[in-house]
Amino acid sequence: MAFINYSSREIQLKIVYYxxxxxxxxxxxxxxxxxxxxxxxxELVSLATDADRTLFFDFLSLNTKTLPGFTTRFQLxxxxxxxxxxxxxxxxxxxxxxxxxxxxxxxxxxxxxxESFANLQENLVENHLSLVQIPYVLQYNKRDIxxxxxxxxxxxxxxxxxxxxxxxxxxxxxxGGVLETLNAAARLLLAKYSKTxxxxxxxxxxxxxxxxxxxxxxxxxxxxxxxx
Amino acid sequence: MLTAEDQMAIEGQLADFLKKSxxxxxxxxxxxxxxxxxxxxxxxxxxxxxxxxxAGSFAATHELAKRLGESEFTALYHExxxxxxxxxxxxxxxxxxxxxxxxxxxxxxxxxAQQVTATLNTALKQASDKEATASPLQLEGDFMNNPxxxx
Numbered sequence: 102m103a104f105i106n107y108s109s110r111e112i113q114l115k116i117v118y119y120x121x122x123x124x125x126x127x128x129x130x131x132x133x134x135x136x137x138x139x140x141x142x143x144e145l146v147s148l149a150t151d152a153d154r155t156l157f158f159d160f161l162s163l164n165t166k167t168l169p170g171f172t173t174r175f176q177l178x179x180x181x182x183x184x185x186x187x188x189x190x191x192x193x194x195x196x197x198x199x200x201x202x203x204x205x206x207x208x209x210x211x212x213x214x215x216e217s218f219a220n221l222q223e224n225l226v227e228n229h230l231s232l233v234q235i236p237y238v239l240q241y242n243k244r245d246i247x248x249x250x251x252x253x254x255x256x257x258x259x260x261x262x263x264x265x266x267x268x269x270x271x272x273x274x275x276x277g278g279v280l281e282t283l284n285a286a287a288r289l290l291l292a293k294y295s296k297t298x299x300x301x302x303x304x305x306x307x308x309x310x311x312x313x314x315x316x317x318x319x320x321x322x323x324x325x326x327x328x329x
Numbered sequence: 330m331l332t333a334e335d336q337m338a339i340e341g342q343l344a345d346f347l348k349k350s351x352x353x354x355x356x357x358x359x360x361x362x363x364x365x366x367x368x369x370x371x372x373x374x375x376x377x378x379x380x381x382x383x384a385g386s387f388a389a390t391h392e393l394a395k396r397l398g399e400s401e402f403t404a405l406y407h408e409x410x411x412x413x414x415x416x417x418x419x420x421x422x423x424x425x426x427x428x429x430x431x432x433x434x435x436x437x438x439x440x441x442a443q444q445v446t447a448t449l450n451t452a453l454k455q456a457s458d459k460e461a462t463a464s465p466l467q468l469e470g471d472f473m474n475n476p477x478x479x480x
Contacts, residue, residue: 103466104363107333113363139480143375146382157385160362162377167478168468175479176362176377192388195422196361284478291472 103198103294111164111172114290115196116283119221120203121213122154122182125242128273129203129282130161130177136280140165155181158193167291175287182217191224199290200237201282203273204259206249211258218259236289239268240282245275335456336366342448343368350441352429353412357449360384360422371428383426387416404442406435417442421453 104113118126127147134145141164148157159179167173180190202221204214225231241255252270260266267285271278331339343355347369354369362381371379387405394402405416415438417425425446429438472478 104359104365105331105466106365107331107336115361115363137479143377146378148385157389158381160378160381162375162381163479165479167472168470173478174377176381178362178381188392189389192385192392195384195388196359196363280479287478288472291468291470291478294466294468295470295472 103290105171109172110170111174112168113174113176114198114287115176115178116199116201116286116290117193117197118177118179118201118203119190119217120182120242121205121210121217122184124182124203124205124210124214124217125271125273126179126182126203127155127159129201129240129242129271129279130159130179132273132276132279133163133177133283134161136276137163154183155179156186157181157189165287167287173287173291175283177283187220187224190220191227194224194228194230197225197228197230197235199286200232200235201240201286202237202259203240203242204255206241206243206255207246208248208250211250215258236286236293237266238282238286238289239266240271240273240278241268242271242273242278244270244277245272331365331456332459335452335459339366339449339452340368342445342452346427346441346445350427350429350438351433352427352438354428356380356426357419358383358424358426360388360424365423369428380426383414383416383424387418387424404439406439408435415439415442417446419446419453420450421457423449423453425449 106113118129120126130145134142143162146160147155150156158181161177163175163177165173165175178193180193202218222232225235239259241252243249256268260268267289269278269282269285271282273279339357343357343366347355352369354367354371356367357365358380359365362384364376364380367376390402390405394400401418403418407414412428412430413435415427415435419425425442427438427442
């Protein structure tokens with residue numbers, strides 16, 4: 102939960118990047134660390150194996166002046182994608198304020214994506230939380246690969262619900278959509294605590310709120326089970 | 330949510346602990362990695378990274394404890410060549426993280442850490458009771474229509 106440090110006039114918010122193995126969570130943080138120039142940023146810390154696979158988490162801290170008189174400190178974490186590290190994912194979700202769910206656009210990764218989304222919901226339950234309470238943003242990553250699944254298929258699979266989440270197309274390796282995704286998550290988080298309630302903010306945004314990816318016009322051919 | 334007064338009181342207790350134990354730095358960190366209060370000097374160390382790693386390290390130890398049939402390891406000690414870290418479990422999902430050097434020793438630091446742990450638990454209980462009846466965090470502004478927050 103958001104924590105206010107009154108002596109240093111600071112609000113701390115924790116955003117976790119979640120998704121299947123090799124979907125680009127760490128790449129998001131690496132790119133953000135390069136792209137961000139105005140916000141005060143800390144060192145990017147990666148607890149990875151020798152093969153550069155995330156073992157525990159990656160961590161990046163960003164200080165911004167979004168609120169008068171306060172510094173907002175966004176603490177960005179990734180979870181390890183490999184299934185064997187599931188207990189670690191539960192630990193990283195402790196105290197989470199917002200989530201970026203990174204979807205690998207590769208057709209062959211759809212089952213892994215769906216499994217990871219279901220795993221996210223299970224692990225939130227382990228932490229007595231749910232996606233209804235926690236603001237989250239979807240990022241359809243690797244849009245530059247030749248065999249990327251169509252966006253309307255991804256929308257149908259991951260965002261086919263009454264209250265659609267904000268979704269972004271991204272190519273994290275080159276930077277496209279990365280900062281936009283983070284900013285959407287940050288705005289959602291701050292809006293959740295706004296004195297002037299916004300109808301688009303509970304856990305998720307309503308359709309068209311800030312949606313970078315438009316809602317699907319028609320249902321694509323079902324190529325697998327959707328996420329519930 | 331700690332009020333400014335709560336925080337000052339806790340930082341006073343941490344300062345007293347540092348004086349007695351001759352440790353370098355001590356902090357109250359939650360198990361999500363947030364730094365709540367601190368006292369002492371760590372030079373140029375990035376405290377948010379330090380807090381995140383301390384919370385992660387303690388969380389991993391907690392899982393080890395569970396697998397050994399323990400509810401929790403109450404303390405965790407990392408010994409370095411010149412500087413060492415002691416982490417002690419507190420109530421309300423918090424940790425006391427202490428860094429100390431060659432000027433003192435683990436026995437002394439642990440002894441005073443146990444003392445301050447009891448005091449901090451009382452302070453955390455009072456803050457938690459207050460939070461249960463406090464109004465939730467509310468910020469000024471319509472953030473959804475703001476330009477980029479982070480750039």
